[in-house]
Amino acid sequence: MPVGARPQAAWRPQARPLSARVNRRTGVIRAAVGFALAAGLLFGSAVPANAVPPPPDNPSDQQIEQGQDQAAASAAEVGRLAGLVAQTQGDIDRLHNDLEMKAELANKARVDLSVAQSDAAAAASASQQAQNDAAAAGQAVADAKQKAAAFAAASFRQGSVLGSLSAYWDAGSAGDVLQRQELLGQVSGSQLNAMSNLEATRTHKANQDSAARAALDAANAARARADQAKVTADRAQQEAADALQAGEDQLASLQAQHDQQERDYQAALANVAGLQNQRDQYNQWLAQKQAEEEAARLAAEEAARQAAAAEAARQEAARQEAARQAAAAQAAAEAAAAQAQAEAEAEAERQSAAREAANQAARAAQEAQANPGAPTYASCDEARAAGRGPIPQGDPAYRSELDPNNNGTACDGGSSGNAQASSEPYYANCDDARSAGVAPINRGSAGYRAALDPNDNGIACEGTVSAAQPASYSSSSGGDSSSRGQRVVNAAKQWLGTTYAWGGGDYDGPTLGIRDGGVADRYGDYRKVGFDCSGLALYAWSQVGVYLPHYSVYQYTGQSAKVSRSDLQPGDLVFWANNTSDPSTIHHVAIWIGNNQIIEAPNSGSYVKISTMYWNGYIGAVRPG
Template identity: 30%
Template sequence: MRGAVTGATVVAAVLATALTLVPPALAAPPSPTPPPAGGSPAPQDPADEAGSLVARIATARAALDRLTADLGRRQELANRALADDTTARRAADDARRAAEESRRGADAAAAAAERARAEVDAWITAWFQQADVLGPLSVLSGSSGPDDVAARAHLRDVVTADQRAALDGAERARIEAANADSRARAARIAADEAAARAAAARVAADAELTRVRTDTDAAQAQLRELTAQRDAAEARLRSLEDADPALAAQRDRAEAFDAAATARETARDARVRRAATAGLEARAARAGTDDDPLADAGISTDGLSDEVRTVLERALSQLGVVYAWGGGDAEGPTKGIRDGGVADAHGDYDKTGFDCSGLMIYAFAAAGKDLPHYSGYQADAGQRVALEDRRPGDLLFWADDDGAGPVHHVALYLGGDQMVEAPESGKTVRIASVRFDDEIVPTVTRLV
């Protein structure tokens, strides 16, 4: 997923903000109610304590979500560095190949110039050897008549014209060889400069990954502490519910409701995934199909072009695929990579899946679009359109500084204020409602 914050100080600030969200009651077990004078402690009402625990758990979860999201932003900034590294390496390879081709051309031009010079030398030698035959006096002396004189004069003119042509050709070949050599030298310099930029990009990418690792190391202890506090509150709530039939019944109803909602979403995603796959296969075979994954997801398909439909179906065919930071290309899910932090903690490097920008690469490859593996660069890959004019197939983005800063997440708009996304480590590709929060970018990018 995600994008960019400006440094460890920002992460520290977010950590501090996250901590302020956790009330003192979460940071330490609640103090017992002071006993009345001369008596034992007054027991706390289980329902009151349960309500307090629920509030503490919600606060802890919110703090964890904020902290995890901020660390995810660092991952996407590292994605940008890796994309820059890839681009610089590709440019360096192209420059090297161009330099090699230019040098081969220069060598060929030099060889041609040498051949032209050898031809001129041969003409000069022949001219001196035949001067007694082709000279002005020789044309007249020893001739057998006017016709013989005319023939000898014509031969001399031909020889002279050929000699001039050879001299001109040699000069042109010499000039072309010099120009080709200059081009080859310039190409070599450009290749060296491109190689230097590629090396610098590699250093920058390594440095960004190191910063991610450093920031994450500083945050992991806080993540563990918040998780432990949340788990302790949940365990205490569970014990209270087990001891109180009314609370237990309330818990069971809530869990049943959540389980039913999850089951409905899982079943819907399975139907949509099957329908999207069937649609792609039918389109590839130039056959018709009654499956409509968007309609199955409750999204209108009126007026969609085949190109947009294919992009959406390609993304929806990956519902349920695990998130893997750095994963995904034009061919499908790939192994994730190490970030030294959140992604590593979830084992992304050992998973085959997508991150947010990797899923977009795969979806739009069906439309012949070659996207970079960084959401911020994807935002600049097509036409910018106002968010309120969004339509299915557009890219949605979220960024720091109320949507005006570095981009840290991308999703594909499905219509009906629904989107498909690869959210973050520990989750899977999913359909979700568009998050119209402060960080959503006020423009979408239209590629198809």
């Protein structure tokens, strides 16, 4: 700044740089600055060697305000982008749930297609059998007609029809003639009846063939619809995957914008801080300049002040000395009083100890007099060395000084000296813990032991299995629903840590995953052997003889009994949906363990694990079987 120019108003930094504004100095400071600069003009040629250096740059109020406005605008943009990032993340979460539902619908389409293909194959087999039966019936009718024609031709060649006189020529009597006439009539009627029955059979077989063809047409139509449904479901799943990918791309773009804006914001803050630092340096320079100009005026006053200060110091010293002496006298008096009180308290303690010793001696004498032949142990260590302890009250060796907790049993602890009861409870097994009403026991809580926590999840005695042994993973069916449900849980627990694979899992265990054209493919599920959520559920329940379809909606809407939230038992299947009033939007299933825990195969990239139950999106539960 040129010499003689009027400086800018001094600036005071604020706590929040985005909302701070420059405050004006008072007129007194401006006048002081003006005086300092005028003095510099008058005495510039006589500046001492240690004079204040030239003034540093002093940014204007407008520059600082512009920097602060820029930082505030950057902060607002950062907030706006952060909101968009959060909103987009929410959209991605919803798209992810929708993708899960579309994936389950794709499962449904595969299941329906498999059923339709099976029905079509059965209908085709029935149609072929009906055609074969109709052809056989037609052939039988043709054979019968051929025989009838041969019979008629023979009669014709004999010159007559059925009942020709040639049949009677060699008859020996009238009775023989009647018998031959009756026989010819029966032969003719039998052939006619046989042909009639064969015609009826052929007609019936033709009708069956027509019905079988109609059933085949219906089965083929159902299979075509199932094929189309699978194509539609796969397309919807792909569209959902594309939408999810687009959302993730948008999120990445917004995140990049947000990060860049955050850097711009930090740069704006740094710029404001730089301007503030320049203003601070200028103010420091101004203060130093004022101090230099004040030094000459203060020098004249310094001697008088020093003299007055010396006199004041002398008087203060005298006053302090008098106060010190008074305080020393008071401290001595307080110390003497404290010593006397301490001696009185010590004497009282000695007297109390003496009385207690006398009382103990009297009790010991009374106990010895009451049990003249009883052994006397000076300590619990001596009693244990003699093979005694704990010693119940009433035993001749019981003494009250060996029972400091006054519970009626002397030497009932494990430490030396007088007996002390342990404050840490010990449970030999989970039955003892449950009988004491403390199960389950968290790690770090009194009574917790690793032996009571066989699955090492930090919670001892959390189930209903007796003692501290893990439940047997039997897969046999039968028994009540609670024991069967526990076997379902145990069957699923065998696969804890198994990789999630979309479409994986059957009645025998984990299987190779399948492609979904989206998220699961990006995680390579089709190259992994594992379970998805409904695959784990159908496997676990198949181990107790209940066979479920590989589709969570069918698992919920099938023949399984619905279970209220208050009646959940181990093994029950719990479901989540996008719309909790519409089962067709179910997108996840898990197995209830108990104690607000579930076992699940949650999603691609994860694994079979035990989780805390979460109720957001919960639609209901079923108990298969």
